[in-house]
Amino acid sequence: MSDLDTALAAFDHAASVPVQGRRQVGLVSPQIPAELVRAADAAPILLWPQFTGSSDLADRYMEYFFEAPLRHLFDAAAGGALDHLDLLVVPRTSESFTKFYLYLREVQRQEPARNIPTLHLFDLLHTQGESVRRHNRGEVERLYHRVCALTGTAPSADALLGAADDEAAIRTELQALLPLRRSAVLTGCDALRIYAGVRAMTPDQVGNAVRAVIKASSTVPVRTGARLLLLGPSLPHPALCARIEATGATIVAEEHPWGGRVFEPAARSGDTLGAIAERARHVVPSARSFSAGSDWIRQAASAANAQGAVFVIPSNDDSYGWDYPACRDLCRALGLRTLLLRPVDRDPADAGAQIDEFLAAEHAA
């Protein structure tokens, strides 16, 4: 095992250690602010997307347009595999999530014997009017109070502020890794391991682990293949990431909410609940986000001196496809070669030939 692997193992370890002695709150996506759960003295469990597993129950209730990871999660929730969770929080950040929530509730209503965790809809909205801002703040407060009730903790402005500060500290620690990603020392696969582990770590643990990665990286050679942006709403598919990087290319940034974007810093205000709501609305990407991504693409391409962009759009997409032509044209205007992969829902090997051809042309260029 290399020094870098050893350093990264700290993140793997954090992601795999079972939680004991605390209430467990499952979060279906990074669009739900974990600091609300921590502030209430419960453990946030981010349910990382799984690309394999059973979907028998999902096939019974869900239509064709639900992605495989959400189908697996539905099976897990409806089949009792998540019964260790005291609460399962689902965000209103896409129609798929909303339907996931309502479908689980309906299964629960029709088949009460099923051991489905208690559900909570985090009804975060993404438009910018004042009434939506008030609603979002109320939703953040409602989730915080619900977890407080679960743990028997009195809601506290100090506890909330402390948890928000911890979250900000973690984001700050992670900023130190950005140069390693942008210079193609760390791979996109490495980054996904880090982002998965961070969710279960304290700021001090993150700081120590980040410093260990930086130290171990000093002897890692810079990868010389193409530097790529991974664009589109697709979920963090480790096999796809590995397949792309096996060619020598490096994913230097990804657009989806399971990657680095969720850790981007945001301005703070005096109102902790309002700031948490606004960050979740504005910074964390989702199917409902209003930013078309052009500013982010421009900034990410420039910061990492990217040479190409791989768009991954799932077969069931009904939203990003409207952004794609403009984003593709922007990438080309920035001098990036572009590749569109769709669909790669289940087996990224299907996309292998396209990736090889694209990167061979990239290399030749």
Added chain:
Amino acid sequence: MNRIEKQLAVTGQAGAYQKAWFADLRERILTRGEPYAIMQADTPHEIFHAMDIPIVTNQWWAAVIAAKQLSPLYFDFLKEQGYHEGLCRYCSLGLAATLHNDPSIAPWGGLPKPLLLCARLTCDCVQRVFRLWGDALGAPFFPIDNPGIESPSPRWWEDGIENWESLYQPHRLDLMVGQLEELIAFAEQRTGRTFDRAHFSRMMELIDRQETVLGEADRLIAEAPKCPVRVAEQMTNTMTAQWHRGTEWGLAHATAFRDEVRARVDAGIAAVPNERKRLMWIGAGLWHDTSFYSAFEESHGAVFTWSMYLPFAFAGYVRRPLTDPMRALASRVASMNEQLHNPPWINSWLVHEAQRNRIDGALVLMPKSCHPAAASSKFIARDLEAAGVPVLEIWTDMVDSRDWDGPAMQARVATFLEERLG
């Protein structure tokens, strides 16, 4: 496509009124250059009616384009531009016509720049379609956000009339009222006109009366021994009245429709005397082939007696008491999506409606490119089958006829009728 005879006099009146309204709308927008709004069908048109701002509804405009057989041209154009084939077609046909930008082909020579575009964010594509459309037309897009409901109680059609405040949840209604007031302020600022609250209240009262009358027509049809009105004419009369809801004409037309239905029921007139099986059409209308609804009458005695448009009028619109008209409107706007597309509301309602209408079999529209319209179909099918109503899925689009094979689909339905309905 075969044209089916119109059996009701009011159907012809609805068509004539709609034609005159269309000509007037065109005159106001194109000739006089009046400010107008492009709106989704499920947005609060009442606000713009109260300000005397004409509106073009996206879905209606799509139907105009489709009627001119332009859908294939425009959808092929979108594909050439890089928009993949899985994207929503129902909501994007108007956008496609604008992007195609050929006045010699487009209806009306293309839509002029509107005052604004407005849509509820009921699916993930809407904000993108309307943002692109607004950019292309050089007009602002006003989105109305769509809060989720946390604990929907199943029998909304009973609770929603008088207990609507608790059913639709006060915090959601606060949000929706806030958004509607923001929309009013935005429209006032853009036009210099004032939102007439007294006129709005009067409109809301007229709507309540109109929907009550439509509810009476619905009960007459459901309870008649044989269906007195084909489903296509139910749709035409209901939707034309709904189009003009809040006007004296809308109420008068609904009343004339109810009265003609009552006269037919009293006289024992059936739309199809040969009626042996009663069918339910679930989903939006099959706008590119409405003759499909009559295709099985002669051969199988199978008659479509139910579609959502008429029964939804009473259950979805009426609010009592109407002491706060804006809040009542907000409750309609907030809930329409859940009622028609989400469990437990849609599946529970359809079982109730199937039983109330003595339905023998149900056909469910499954559009591949419109996820909300296909949502809950498995719950619907399971629950209807459990209630003894066989279900057949119809995989096609409401406005895009490119993948529609009428004879093949009719053969499939015939098999379903023979094998499942006996």
